[in-house]
Amino acid sequence: MDVFRSLKSRNFRLFFYGQSVSLIGTWMQKTAVCWLVYRLTNSALLLGVVSFAGLIPSLILSPYAGSYIDRHNRYKILVQTQVISMLQALALAVMILFKYYSITGIILLTLVQGIINAFDVTCRQSLMVDMVTQREDLPNAIALNSTMANFARIAGPAMAGILLSAFGEDVCFGLNFISYIPVLISLFMMKLDTPVIKKADTSIWTELREGFHYISHDKDLSSLLMMLSVSSMFVIPFNTLMPIFAKDVFNGTAKTFSWFESAAGLGSIISAMYMANLKAGKDMVKILVTSSLIFSLSLMLLAYSGWLPLALVFMVLSGVGMMAQTSAINTYIQTHAIPAMRARAISYYIMAYQGIIPIGSLLAGVMANVAGPKFTVFAEGIIGVVAVVAFVNYRRKHADEISIITTSAGNNAAATTAA
Structure with missing residues (x-):
């Protein structure tokens, strides 16, 4: 099937x-971690x-990553991050197995x-180009990678809900440790033709400044990163x-949360x-705007759906919007950033995505403590709509500059592919 075309690439x-x-x-x-923490503390904060x-x-x-x-060598870094992640999963599994319920330990x-993820995610995203044989299959590979991640987002919580009810949190942590074995096996089976890394003449701090200068002066990419932020x-x-x-609004259990x-x-x-x-050439900016509106409105x-099945329907729609929003931005950056800056551009994507979420999570926890979870989620949706309007207006205001940048990026990508 055409939808799986990037899987033709062995790596x-x-x-x-x-x-x-x-x-x-x-x-x-x-x-399991979220449920355990809330079960032990009953604290949104x-x-x-x-x-x-x-x-x-x-x-x-x-940015440093x-x-x-x-x-x-990106491949070697990826292997190292997976091994260290496996050890972290083992430490958490052992802690919970012996009933050492330390919130401080869990947080640490x-x-x-x-x-680990600051390096691992950036490395995986930037290595995608080397894994796919045909460059035109890269957007498909990015989308399939997102499909895989979101299938896990269904299967993982569903399995966790069953296991939490039947056996407890320690089984979930133990199985996560075991799940790293197939990853390492698949990585060792790869035959990647990664480019030879030449010793850099400049310091890493100079490259950090170059990356920031590139992103901040590119109104096309920076507008997408601001929207994501x-x-x-x-x-x-x-x-x-x-x-x-799940627990308080709908009086549910761990299974309800799953x-x-x-x-x-x-x-x-x-x-x-x-x-x-x-198909190639689809307007990712239009998809970004549409998906962001779906996400915010859902x-x-x-926030105020009082019937559990209806709430789950809106959760489905939130997943549709959020995934398309982030995937459209990811695809756009990977296909428009110049090759020499690709990893650094992706690192700013990771920073704007995963890096800012924790601050937002902390704010959401504080606001939910003060104003309640329903009002907090409703307010987040309102802010999302306002952000879309501001993004569209900014792109219209700077349309001429963005058009020139986009054309230049397309020429650079074509030249790289031809080479």
Whole structure:
């Protein structure tokens, strides 16, 4: 099928299969951690703190990670990050197995995983170009990668809901540790023709400045990153409050919480399959605007839906909008950034996405404590709509400059492909 065309590339196929297993384990652990923290503390604020600890390293370290990865072998870095992630999962599993329910320990281990992810996610995204044989299949590979991640977002919480009810949190953590084995096997089976990294003449700090200068002076890319930053700060963190919706608003259990996570994942898969089937040349900016509106409006409706099935429908729609929004921005950056700056451009994408979410999660937790979870989610939807309007107006105001930049980027990409 055309939708799976990038799987013809052997290296990407191995990566896809290995990550499919691992990400299910990751979402099982994430669901178990959220449920465990809220079960032990009944604190919306601590839910925000845990999310903050897991993602704040991306805000601080992503630009450095992008420059570091541009100077080193990306494949070796990816293997190293997966091994360290496996050890982190083992430490968390052992802690919970022996009933050492330390919120401080959970936060610290979550922080460690966040530091690893600052390098791992940037590395995986920038290595995608080397995994796909045909350059025109890159957008399809990005969309399939998102499909895989969001399938795991359905399967992981669903399995976690069953396991949490039947066995407890420690089983979820143990299975996440085991899930890293297929990833490492698939990585060792790859035969990547990665470019030889020449010793840089400039310092990594000089490259950091060059990356910032490139992004800040490119109104095309910077406008998309600003849109993503606002969404990550004020809209995407709604997910932090879903354990409260499941337990307090709908008087549910861990299984109810897993339904919320799985519903968002289902929407993301629907969206990702659409993105994967897009023909080359599709206007990603239009998709970004449409999906952002779907995302924001679904949150406004979710906030005050009093019937659980209807709330889950709006969760599905939120997954559709959020996934298409982030995937459209990711695809646009990877296909428009100049090759020499690709990893650094992706690192700013990671920073704007995963790096800002923790601050938003903390704010969402504080606001939910003060104004309640329903009002907080509704307000996040309102902010999302306002951000879309501001983004569209900015692009119209600077349309001529953006058109020149886009044409230049297209010529650079064509020249690189031909070479």
